[in-house]
Amino acid sequence: MLLNLQQKKNFVLRLKDKLIKSKYIILIKFLKFKVNDLNKLRLEINKYKKLYLVVLKNKLFKLAIQNTKYNFLNKYIVGSMILFCSYNITNKDILWNILINFILNNKKNLVINAFVYNNKLISLKIVNKLIKYNTIDKAFIYFINYLKNISIVRLLNVLLIIKNNK
Numbered sequence: 001m002l003l004n005l006q007q008k009k010n011f012v013l014r015l016k017d018k019l020i021k022s023k024y025i026i027l028i029k030f031l032k033f034k035v036n037d038l039n040k041l042r043l044e045i046n047k048y049k050k051l052y053l054v055v056l057k058n059k060l061f062k063l064a065i066q067n068t069k070y071n072f073l074n075k076y077i078v079g080s081m082i083l084f085c086s087y088n089i090t091n092k093d094i095l096w097n098i099l100i101n102f103i104l105n106n107k108k109n110l111v112i113n114a115f116v117y118n119n120k121l122i123s124l125k126i127v128n129k130l131i132k133y134n135t136i137d138k139a140f141i142y143f144i145n146y147l148k149n150i151s152i153v154r155l156l157n158v159l160l161i162i163k164n165n166k
Contacts, residue, residue: 115127
């Protein structure tokens with residue numbers, strides 16, 4: 001569907017508003033995709049008012065993130081993109097299950113380009129490990145353990161530096 005200039009401006013403003021309110025933002029690059037799969041995902045997502053999915057034109061997305069806290073996403077906008085975002089969702093397991101099932105069912109045709117949680121870019125290495133978990137609770141436990149291990153390693157490094165400086 002072709003949009004005129006005013007419709008594009010309105011789309012960019014609505015998208016910017018949704019992005020600003022979002023807790024999760026996931027950019028997925030798709031290589032080849034069946035429209036039926038995307039329609040199934042849209043139907044599933046439309047059941048929940050706080051979830052948003054759109055296939056994007058890169059230029060419109062770049063305009064939407066311009067002068068926002070998400071401007072750093074510019075380098076991840078490459079090729080055909082699906083934007084998935086959510087805000088104020090109460091049941092995180094619903095979000096996680098929808099997203100994980102979609103990714104696992106289409107992993108040959110999808111690449112996660114960026115995953116943002118609470119305005120912070122999460123390492124794709126971590127995201128790929130989190131995808132293996134079927135509930136947000138399991139993924140969260142893994143993530144906390146990961147952070148805990150990083151903290152312990154840093155503490156040990158600081159203690160070694162202090163010991164070596166004596």
